[in-house]
Every structure is written in C-alpha cells, then in structure tokens.
Amino acid sequence: xxxxxxxxxxxxxxxxxxxxxxxxxxxxxxxxxxxxxxxxxxxxxxxxxxxxxxxxxxxxxxxxxxxxxxxxxxxxxxxxxxxxxxxxxxxxxxxxxxxxxxxxxxxxxxxxxxxxxxxxxxxxxxxxxxxxxxxxxxxxxxxxxxxxxxxxxxxxxxxxxxxxxxxxxxxxxxxxxxxxxxxxxxxxxxxxxxxxxxxxxxxxxxxxxxxxxxxxxxxxxxxxxxxxxxxxxxxxxxxxxxxxxxxxxxxxxxxxxxxxxxxxxxxxxxxxxxxxxxxxxxxxxxxxxxxxxxxxxxxxxxxxxxxxxxxxxxxxxxxxxxxxxxxxxxxxxxxxxxxx
Amino acid sequence: xxxxxxxxxxxxxxxxxxxxxxxxxxxxxxxxxxxxxxxxxxxxxxxxxxxxxxxxxxxxxxxxxxxxxxxxxxxxxxxxxxxxxxxxxxxxxxxxxxxxxxxxxxxxxxxxxxxxxxxxxxxxxxxxxxxxxxxxxxxxxxxxxxxxxxxxxxxxxxxxxxxxxxxxxxxxxxxxxxxxxxxxxxxxxxxxxxxxxxxxxxxxxxxxxxxxxxxxxxxxxxxxxxxxxxxxxxxxxxxxxxxxxxxxxxxxxxxxxxxxxxxxxxxxxxxxxxxxxxxxxxxxxxxxxxxxxxxxxxxxxxxxxxxxxxxxxxxxxxxxxxxxxxxxxxxxxxxxxxxxx
Numbered sequence: 169x170x171x172x173x174x175x176x177x178x179x180x181x182x183x184x185x186x187x188x189x190x191x192x193x194x195x196x197x198x199x200x201x202x203x204x205x206x207x208x209x210x211x212x213x214x215x216x217x218x219x220x221x222x223x224x225x226x227x228x229x230x231x232x233x234x235x236x237x238x239x240x241x242x243x244x245x246x247x248x249x250x251x252x253x254x255x256x257x258x259x260x261x262x263x264x265x266x267x268x269x270x271x272x273x274x275x276x277x278x279x280x281x282x283x284x285x286x287x288x289x290x291x292x293x294x295x296x297x298x299x300x301x302x303x304x305x306x307x308x309x310x311x312x313x314x315x316x317x318x319x320x321x322x323x324x325x326x327x328x329x330x331x332x333x334x335x336x337x338x339x340x341x342x343x344x345x346x347x348x349x350x351x352x353x354x355x356x357x358x359x360x361x362x363x364x365x366x367x368x369x370x371x372x373x374x375x376x377x378x379x380x381x382x383x384x385x386x387x388x389x390x391x392x393x394x395x396x397x398x399x400x401x402x403x404x405x406x407x408x409x410x411x412x413x414x415x416x417x418x419x420x421x422x423x424x425x426x427x428x429x430x431x432x433x434x435x436x437x438x439x440x441x442x443x444x445x446x447x448x449x450x451x452x453x454x455x456x457x458x459x460x461x462x463x464x465x466x467x468x469x470x471x472x473x474x475x476x477x478x479x480x481x482x483x484x485x486x487x488x489x490x491x492x493x494x495x496x497x498x499x500x501x502x503x504x505x506x507x508x
Numbered sequence: 509x510x511x512x513x514x515x516x517x518x519x520x521x522x523x524x525x526x527x528x529x530x531x532x533x534x535x536x537x538x539x540x541x542x543x544x545x546x547x548x549x550x551x552x553x554x555x556x557x558x559x560x561x562x563x564x565x566x567x568x569x570x571x572x573x574x575x576x577x578x579x580x581x582x583x584x585x586x587x588x589x590x591x592x593x594x595x596x597x598x599x600x601x602x603x604x605x606x607x608x609x610x611x612x613x614x615x616x617x618x619x620x621x622x623x624x625x626x627x628x629x630x631x632x633x634x635x636x637x638x639x640x641x642x643x644x645x646x647x648x649x650x651x652x653x654x655x656x657x658x659x660x661x662x663x664x665x666x667x668x669x670x671x672x673x674x675x676x677x678x679x680x681x682x683x684x685x686x687x688x689x690x691x692x693x694x695x696x697x698x699x700x701x702x703x704x705x706x707x708x709x710x711x712x713x714x715x716x717x718x719x720x721x722x723x724x725x726x727x728x729x730x731x732x733x734x735x736x737x738x739x740x741x742x743x744x745x746x747x748x749x750x751x752x753x754x755x756x757x758x759x760x761x762x763x764x765x766x767x768x769x770x771x772x773x774x775x776x777x778x779x780x781x782x783x784x785x786x787x788x789x790x791x792x793x794x795x796x797x798x799x800x801x802x803x804x805x806x807x808x809x810x811x812x813x814x815x816x817x818x819x820x821x822x823x824x825x826x827x828x829x830x831x832x833x834x835x836x837x838x839x840x841x842x843x844x845x846x847x848x849x
Contacts, residue, residue, distance in 0.1 A: 213643065233624055241593045241608075247583035254610060258617075263624040266583070266608040268596060275600075282575055282605040286628040301555070394791050427795050449736045450792075453769040 183211035233263050234476060235283035236292040237276055239361070241268050243392060245418075245446050245465050246294065249316065252469025253292060260477055262289075273299045273360050284311065290476045296320045296327065297362040312479035316472050318363055319490060326479075328471040328489040332363050335461045335493045336370030336415070339443050342495060343413045344378050347503040348441065351375060352386040352411035354400040354421045364389075364417055367445060371415050386411060390421060397424020398431075405432060405440075412440060412504035419444035419451045422458055426500060437502035447496055456499025464491040518559070525553035575605050576818060577625035578634040581613050581703075585734060587760070587788045587807050588636065591658065594811025595634060602819050604631070613702045619644050626651050632818040638662045638669060639704040654821035658814040660705060661830055668821075670813045670831040674705050677803050677835045678712025681757055681785050684801075684837060686720055689845045690755035690783065693717060694728035696742035696767060697759035706731075709759045709787065728753060732763070739766020740773075747774065754782055754846035761786035761793050761802055768800070768842060779844035789838055798841025805835055 180187040185204060193200045193208035200208070234257055238246045254264040267283055269276035277299045280291065284305070291306065291313040303325070306313050315327040343351060353371055356364030368389075372382050388403060390396035397420065404411055405428070416422035422444030429436045436442055436456060444451055444460035451458040471489050478485040522532035527546060535542045535550035542550070553559075576599050580588045596606040607630065609621035619641050625633065626647060633648060633655040640657075645667070648655050657669040685693070695713055698706040710729065717724050730745060732738030739758060743766070746753055758764035764786030771778045778784055778798065786793060786802035793800040810833060820827045 231628065233628060241583060241589040241596070242586060243589075244584065244586065247585075247589065251582065251584055251610070251612070254612070263609065263621055265624070265628070266610070267605065268593075268608075270593075270596075279605055283607070286573065286575060286607065286630075394795050398795070423792070424795070427797070430797060450765070453736055453740070453766065455769075455772055 178215055179208065179211045182215060183207045231287040231289055232261055233265055233286075233288045234290045234292065235265050235267065235280070235286075235288035237267050237269055237280050237283070238294050239269060239271050240392070244448055245463070248465040249469040249472075252466040253473050254469075256470050256473030257476070260473075262477075271357065271360055273297070273302075277302050277305075281305070284309065290314075290480055292316060292472050292476065294318075295362045296325070297360060297365075312476060314472050314475045314479075316468050318366065319488060323487065326475060326485060326487050328468055328475055328491070330463060330491045330493045332366035333370035333373070335445070335463070335495075336367040337374040338493075338495050339415055339445070339461060340371040340374035341378075342497070343415070343441065343443070343501065344375065344380065346441075346501070348413040349380055350409055350411045350504075351380065351382065351413045351415065352404045352407070353382065353388070353415045354397060354404070354417060354425060355387060355389050356417035356421070357389050357391055367417050390417075392418055392420045394420055394424040394427065397421035398428040399424075401425040401428035402432075405429070405434060410440075413501070414440060414442050416442065416444050419446045419448045419458060419460055422460065422500075423450065423454060426454060426456075426458070437500050438505055441501040441504070443501060451496075452498070454500075459498045459501040460496055462494045462496050464493065467491050520557055521550065521553045521559045524557060525549040573629040573631055574603060575607055575628075575630050576632045576634065576815075577622075577628075577630040578606060578608050578636075579618060579622050579625065580608065580610055580636045582610050583608075585760075585762075586790050587805065590807040591636075591811040591814075594808040595658075595815050596811075598812045598815035599819075602815070604819075613699070615641050615702060619647075623647060626653075632656075632822060634658055634814050634818065637704055638667070654818055656814050656817045656821075658810060660708070661832060665830070668817065668827060668829050670810060670817055670833065672805055672810075672833055672835050674708040675712035675715070677787070677805075678709040678757075678759075679716040680835075680837050681787070681803055682713045682716035684839065685755045685757070685783060685785065685843060686716065686722070688755075688783070688843060691722055692751065692753045692846070693722065693724055693755050693757065694730070694746045694753035695724065695757045695759070696730045696732060696739060696746075696763050698734050698763075699731050706759050713757055734760060734762050736762055736766035736769065739763035739768075740770040741766075743767040743770040744774070747776065752782075755843075756782060756784050758784065758786050761788045761790045761800060764800055764802065764842075765792065765796065768796075779842050781847050783843040783846070785843055794838070794840065801840045801843040802838055803835055804838050806833060809833060 176187050176190055180190045190208050193205050257264050267279035293315050294317050296315055296318045315325050316329055318329045319331055320327045355368040358365040375382050388400040390400045414425050416425055422442050425442045426436055429440055434440055444458045447460045447462035451460050475485045518532055519529050522529040532550050535547050583589050599606050611618035611621055622644050632653055635657050636659050638657050638660045657667050660671045662669040700707040714724055730742040732742050764784050767784050768778055786800050789802045789804035793802050817827050
C-alpha cells in the first residue's frame with residue numbers, strides 16, 4: 169500500500185486557495201481567474217490529484233464525458249467515425265468513452281447502462297434498431313443522444329447518417345443499367361442490424377422494380393469478414409446459372425468475393441462483377457480496384473458531435489442530418505460477358 | 509441535462525419489489541448475496557421502473573464498479589481492435605464491462621483520457637505499450653487499482669506486462685531475409701517518436717543487419733503514418749533512389765500491403781525483384797496473392813491474457829509479472845532470394 173491519495177484539501181493548501189475554489193476550478197474552470205486556475209491545476213498535477221468522479225458526478229451531475237456504443241471494434245469504419253467524433257468533442261473539452269456490443273442488442277443495453285452508471289452526459293449510438301428498453305431509459309433519464317450511420321424513419325430519434333436503402337438501390341440500378349440480370353448478394357447479418365437489412369431491402373427493391381427477382385438461394389448473409397466473403401462467393405459460383413454480378417453488403421465481404429474469384433480463376437469483372445459498400449482505403453488499391461459506395465464515415469462523426477454539443481448546451485439541434493453517399497465505379501464492374 | 513421527469517429512486521424499486529431499500533441495494537450490487545426469488549423481483553422492478561443504479565453512488569458505497577478501462581492509441585488499427593475484442597469477450601464472461609478510450613498517439617491525451625477513466629470509477633486498467641508519461645503511472649498508483657501493460661513487455665521490472673519482445677521479432681524477420689541472400693535493405697515504419705513498438709522494430713532490424721556487417725542507411729528508413737497510402741509512397745520513394753533495395757521490411761501489414769500495391773502499379777514483380785515483409789499477420793495477409801510474409805502476433809491470446817491478469821489481481825491471486833507470448837514468422841509468397849546481379 170502506498171500513501172493515501174491526495175485530497176481536495178491538499179490541493180487547496182498547495183495552491184494557497186480555499187477548497188471551494190479548488191472545487192470550482194476543477195469542475196467549472198471558466199468561473200475562476202486564469203492565474204488561480206493555473207495555480208490549482210499545477211497543484212493538482214503535482215499531487216496527482218484525481219477528482220473522485222463518482223463524488224463529483226453526484227454533486228454536479230456533469231462529467232464532460234460522452235459515451236459511444238459501437239457494434240464492433242474490428243470494423244475500420246466505426247474506427248474512423250469514432251476518431252472524428254472524438255476530435256470534435258475534444259475541441260469542446262469533452263472526453264469520449266467507448267463500449268462495444270458485438271452486434272447483440274441485449275449486450276448493447278447492458279453496456280449503455282454501464283456507461284450511464286459511470287456518468288456520461290450524452291450518448292452516441294449506431295443504427296436505428298435498439299432494444300426498446302434502451303430508448304425508455306434514455307427518455308426517462310433525459311440523456312441527450314444521437315443515432316448514427318442510418319436515418320430514423322419514425323422521426324422520434326435524432327439521427328446523423330445516410331439512406332442505406334437508397335444507396336443500395338443505386339448499386340443495383342447501376343448493375344442492371346450495364347446489362348446484368350443474374351444478380352446475387354452477400355449481405356451482412358441482418359438480425360439486429362438495420363443497416364445490413366436496409367441495404368438488402370434496397371437491392372431487392374431496385375431489382376424488383378426492373379422485373380428481376382433475387383431468389384433466396386442467391387442471398388447469403390455473412391459476418392463482415394474476408395473469409396466469410398470468400399466462402400459465400402464459393403457457394404454462389406456453383407449456382408446454375410451462375411450470377412454475373414455479386415452485390416456485397418460491405419467492402420470486406422467484397423474483398424473476399426474478389427479473392428475467391430481470383431482463386432478460382434473466374435475473371436473479375438469479365439466473368440463476374442463485384443461491388444462493395446463503404447469505400448475503405450483498401451478498396452481503391454485492390455487489383456482491380458473495387459466499385460463501391462463511398463459513405464461519409466468522418467462526416468458522420470463530426471456531425472454527430474455537433475448535434476450532441478448543441479443538445480448539451482440546451483439547444484434543440486436538427487432532428488435528421490442526412491449525408492450524401494456516392495457510387496464510385498472502378499474496376500470490378502463491367503457489362504456481363506456473353507453467356508457460355 | 510434537460511431532465512424530464514424525476515428519475516426513479518432506489519426506494520421506488522424497493523417499494524415495487526416489496527423489499528427494504530437495503531435488500532434492493534444488495535440485490536443490485538451483490539446479486540449473489542440475495543435469494544434468487546428476491547433477486548428476480550428486484551431486477552424486474554428495476555426493469556419496469558427503468559431504474560439505473562447511480563454508478564457514482566454505488567461506486568462510493570461498494571468501491572467496485574465491475575468496469576475495466578483500457579487506453580489504446582487508436583481503434584483505427586485492426587490489431588489493437590482485435591486485442592480489445594478478445595479482452596472484452598473474456599471480461600464479459602467474468603461479468604465486467606470494458607470501457608475504451610483512445611489517445612491517438614498523443615502522450616498528453618493519454619494522461620487526460622486515463623484521468624477521465626479513473627475519475628469515472630474503474631476497477632482495473634489496461635494500457636497498450638510500455639512507454640507512458642510518469643504522471644500516468646503516478647495517478648494509477650494513487651488510485652491503487654490493478655493494471656497491466658499489454659502488447660510490449662516492460663523490461664524495467666516495475667510494471668506488470670503481457671506481450672511480445674518486438675525487437676527480437678524484428679531481428680527474426682531481418683535474419684530470414686539475410687538468410688535468403690539479401691544485402692540491400694530498406695524499412696518503412698510508423699513514426700518512432702511516440703511509438704515504442706515502431707522504435708523497437710527498427711532497432712531489431714538494425715541489430716540483425718549490424719551482426720552481419722550490413723548498413724541500413726538513413727535514406728532507406730522511411731517513417732510514415734500507418735496507412736496503405738503511406739506504404740505506397742514509401743515504396744515509390746525507395747525505388748526512385750540510385751540503389752533501390754531488394755528487401756523492404758515494413759513495420760506492419762498495412763504498410764506492407766500498400767508497398768506491394770505500389771510494386772504492382774510500377775510493374776515491379778514481388779518477390780522476384782523485391783521482397784516485402786509485414787508485421788502483425790492481419791486476416792488479409794494470408795488471403796492476398798501472393799500471401800504476405802509477416803510476423804504473427806497472437807492478438808486474441810494477448811487480449812485474453814490481459815483480462816486474466818487483471819481478473820486474477822482483482823481476486824487477489826498471484827500473477828506472472830512479465831508474461832511473454834511467443835511470435836511466429838509466417839513465410840509466405842512475398843519474400844524470396846534477391847535477383848541475380
């Protein structure tokens with residue numbers, strides 16, 4: 169056991185101010201003079217004083233901490249959004265704490281509860297589908313929040329994102345426009361994931377509107393992993409007739425699809441076209457480079473931070489922030505080859 | 509906070525569950541100490557009322573939050589993300605929640621976010637790497653909570669750590685290329701200033717080359733941010749020199765994949781004309797064609813071990829102070845003997 173932790177009184181003594189002033193300087197720095205603030209901060213630093221947040225939160229109910237709950241740690245896109253979110257919050261003196269639910273909505277409720285218990289002033293969530301209890305809890309506690317990466321069609325929840333369904337429609341429309349009729353999809357796992365579900369629904373809608381079916385055996389749901397993309401593509405390439413185009417629910421699945429085609433000497437895009445979703449950095453350097461949908465991963469983070477900060481300052485904010493997406497046509501798509 | 513209606517109190521839960529507030533409190537904080545029937549009643553009441561134990565109050569009372577904090581450089585690195593994923597799984601199965609904070613390779617930010625985590629109340633802390641601000645260690649000591657350094661090993665003997673000897677791993681890669689006959693080396697790596705892993709990997713490569721009397725001239729050492737584009741730029745810069753290298757050691761897979769993409773774009777065959785190696789063994793490394801020669805770090809195992817380490821400390825069990833994990837060189841298709849003169 170080392171010596172007991174420095175107390176507020178110790179900091180006050182070293183800084184030569186009252187404990188009330190120390191407390192004010194550490195919790196509401198803008199209310200004390202710059203010279204005093206400097207003295208208190210220097211003293212706190214020298215004594216390694218950590219305000220007992222728990223005690224502090226009980227008094228002020230403000231922690232200057234924002235929580236974010238993301239589906240998966242291993243997804244580079246959420247990492248980009250989170251990075252932007254953090255930068256923007258940091259500029260306003262807020263710290264971001266992250267928790268992850270691994271695509272399980274019950275776990276999401278649990279980790280969100282833990283964040284609230286630890287004391288966060290606001291929350292950022294991914295997607296529109298959540299456990300109902302989660303919204304009840306946020307509502308009853310009056311904690312500001314914003315949903316990201318998707319648009320809430322009910323109008324009940326503030327959101328920052330893009331229309332996943334519309335984006336997927338554009339991909340499917342483009343493939344039909346260049347002549348494809350035998351189309352398959354490797355989608356993300358749709359259970360508990362509104363983004364994956366909307367992308368599948370969008371592709372289906374666009375094809376239906378052009379009189380093209382997307383039968384069940386041509387739709388495979390897989391976790392977002394390269395190996396899963398490869399395995400699904402192996403299955404699709406055995407179908408008769410073989411699909412001439414494979415729409416993938418994200419770039420990771422698409423990379424797996426392109427790799428599997430390479431491994432089976434199926435030429436991309438001459439024999440099979442492949443599309444992704446997200447436009448990760450790797451998408452542009454594959455050979456051939458991936459045709460995909462560019463999503464505003466950084467902008468989502470910045471815009472979400474803006475909406476949260478407005479609400480924390482008592483403003484109402486914008487209920488829906490819709491961001492644009494672009495179809496980026498590169499080398500993995502081309503008109504279908506002649507039937508063999 | 510634009511507080512809507514007044515949040516429910518513990519007494520409301522107790523009232524609905526028909527138990528005393530003391531029992532309700534015990535049920536919510538130490539569930540194993542109350543009878544299952546009571547526990548179910550209290551939990552159900554808490555659920556109906558949307559009651560959230562004010563962690564602040566609870567932490568003051570019990571001094572246990574069942575929350576573990578982790579401070580990492582960034583999530584934007586698949587390896588860190590994988591370590592955290594494994595850490596979380598293991599903690600979750602022991603009833604702990606993981607809270608993460610990122611410092612984006614800034615030492616001042618690391619102190620700040622760690623302070624936030626400590627202030628919010630955590631039972632234990634995982635830090636990535638061994639080089640940290642002294643102030644940060646002092647803060648942890650003050651709090652007297654268990655912590656562990658993960659990813660690299662602390663050679664000072666002062667801090668508990670689980671990880672790899674990055675320098676030895678780098679020596680192994682360099683030796684592999686030396687054994688193939690390479691003499692003209694270059695290295696593309698992350699910024700060494702705030703990144704001890706990059707620094708140690710550079711040192712390891714230099715040591716291996718030095719042992720065989722081979723130089724690594726400064727113009728052949730390129731520091732870049734970890735991004736595919738950096739690997740491309742680095743490779744292009746190296747190949748535009750008067751004496752281009754025959755072996756390029758990259759300090760992670762992302763840089764290596766970028767370097768190979770640039771070789772493809774420039775029409776330089778890999779590995780016939782140039783060998784390229786990575787570090788980490790990301791999922792994509794084995795799936796590329798040719799497959800990437802790289803150093804495999806068992807990221808999952810590391811995350812699990814870090815969790816075990818903290819959980820053992822929390823229950824007062826002895827721990828291995830310095831836990832070294834083995835690494836494995838994966839020789840795949842991107843390394844081969846150098847072209848004949």
